[in-house]
Amino acid sequence: MHALLLKADGFSSTGVPASDLKDVAPFVEHGEVPVPVPGPGQVLIRVRASMVNPSDLSFIQGNYGQPRVKGAPAGFEGVGEVVDGKGFMAARLKGKRVSFVAGPTGSGAWAEYAVADAATVIKLRADIRDEDGAAMIVNPLTAAAMVGMVPPNGAFVASAAASQLGKLMAPLARDTNRRMIALVRRDAPVAALKELGAAHVLNETAPDFDQALAKVLAAEKPKLFLDAVSGAVSARVFNAMGMDARWVVYGKLTPEPPEILEPGKLIFMRKRIEGFWLVTWMRRTGIFGxxxxIRDVQSRFADGRWKTDISARVPLRKAVADLPKALRQTDGKIMIEIGQA
Ligand SMILES: NC(=O)c1ccc[n+]([C@@H]2O[C@H](COP(=O)([O-])OP(=O)(O)OC[C@H]3O[C@@H](n4cnc5c(N)ncnc54)[C@H](OP(=O)(O)O)[C@@H]3O)[C@@H](O)[C@H]2O)c1
Incomplete structure (x- = not known):
């Protein structure tokens, strides 16, 4: 099968933040490898389309917290049909269109075929577009899990809010009576985020940002800061928040280190810093949760309350050459189309 194959093993401490990566050629190459064989409890999926997420761009560089396997197909998330599998659940899924996440040390989604654990794939409703099916797990479930951390009628601050994840959180927050204070770094996405449901949108590069933030924090009293950037601005935002504030780090979009500006606030104001990873949430959340x-995520995509914005579509076999141009557009997701020559 055709696939984009990892060029190196293990980890690397070098690398650039996912949003600054301009070329994947140093890290993956197009090649042909045997179709992977599913193990017990796994399914083999004929992939239709897969996503290029920030986690993929960190992983291929070796700085995602999971070791790479040289020669294995890269790519975490996609959509396709189950064509084979081992075990009871796998047998029931045969012939079904599913969203899936491939394990980081297994055979990935940037390939004509991928393997995934049968227990983790999502059988898709017929009215879900492939574009949404290919991006159904990583960002939507993270949005659902993180907005669920905010108490009803409460407020929260979210950085990098022009991201696909931010665009999912804004309407979900509005629909569930939570108030999102969205931080962006450009003026362009401000109106669209307000339209989607953010209660406030602040440009962190504006000269009066600190004053505007202080005013909103005083009015909304958020206790939660969902942060995908983890840099100097994040540190200022956390410092400006009040008693019991939680800084939840779930991404690292800038190379600059954040600083704990006033450690005394951790001691005397019960402020806390923690991490969020969807994989941990999945492990800890009961089957009914x-x-x-998953039901809610599918129905939001099916009835149009959510949609995946696609900024570029690249064919698998030309992806290494086409990705540099696609990566320059930051207003949506890049989708790899597997069947396209
Ligand atoms: N921990 C988890 O389980 C988990 C799960 C899902 C996603 N994530 C993380 O969530 C984040 C968003 O993912 P996504 O797929 O939604 O991303 P995306 O659609 O690719 O968007 C990335 C966004 O980040 C913004 N950005 C990049 N660098 C920035 C910086 N230095 N300061 C401020 N904003 C910056 C960009 O702003 P512009 O539009 O201005 O360029 C862009 O809007 C990523 O960090 C990803 O790794 C984590």
Missing amino acids: KLSA
């Missing part, structure tokens, strides 16, 4: 989140 997961099924309910």
Whole structure:
């Protein structure tokens, strides 16, 4: 099968933040490898389309917290049909269109075929577009899990809010009576995020950002800061928040280190810093909680309350050459189309 194959093993401490990566050629190459064989409890999926997420761009560089396997297909998330599998659940899924996440040390989604654990794939409703099916797990379930951390009628701050994840969180927050204070770094996405449901949208590069933030924090009193950037601005935002504030780090979109500006606030104001990873949430959430989140995610895509914005489509076999141009557009997701020559 054709695939984009990892060029190196293990980890690397060098690398650039996912949003600054301009070329994947140093890290993956197009090649042909045997179709992977599913193990017990796994399914083999004929992939239709897969996503290029920030986690993929960190992983291929070796700085995602999971070791790479040289020669294995890269790519975490995609959509396709189950064509084979081992075990009871796998047999029931045969012939079904599913969203899937491939394990980081297994055979990935940037390939004509991929393997995934049968227990983790999502059988798709017929009215879900492939574009949404290919991006159904990583960002939507993270949005559902993280917005669910905010108490009803409460407020939260979210950085990098022009991201696909931010665009999912804004309407979900509005629909569930939570108020999102969205931080962006450009003026262009401000109006669209307000339209989607953010209660406030602040440009962190504006000269009066600190004053505007202080005003909104005083009015909304958010206790949660969902942060995908983890840099100097993040540190200022956390410092400006009040008693019991939680800084939840779930991404690292800038190379600059964040600083704890006033450690005394951790001591005397019960402020906390923690991490969020969807994989941990999936492991810790009971089956009914997961099924309910998945049902909600599918119906939001099916009825149009959510949609995946696609900024570029690249054919698998030309992806290494086409990705540099696609990566320059930051207003949506890049989708790899597997069947396209
Ligand atoms: N921990 C988890 O389980 C988990 C799960 C899902 C996603 N994530 C993380 O969530 C984040 C968003 O993912 P996504 O797929 O939604 O991303 P995306 O659609 O590719 O968008 C990335 C966004 O980040 C913004 N950005 C990049 N660098 C920035 C910086 N230095 N300062 C401020 N904003 C910056 C970009 O802003 P512009 O539009 O201005 O360029 C862009 O809007 C990523 O960090 C990803 O790794 C984590």
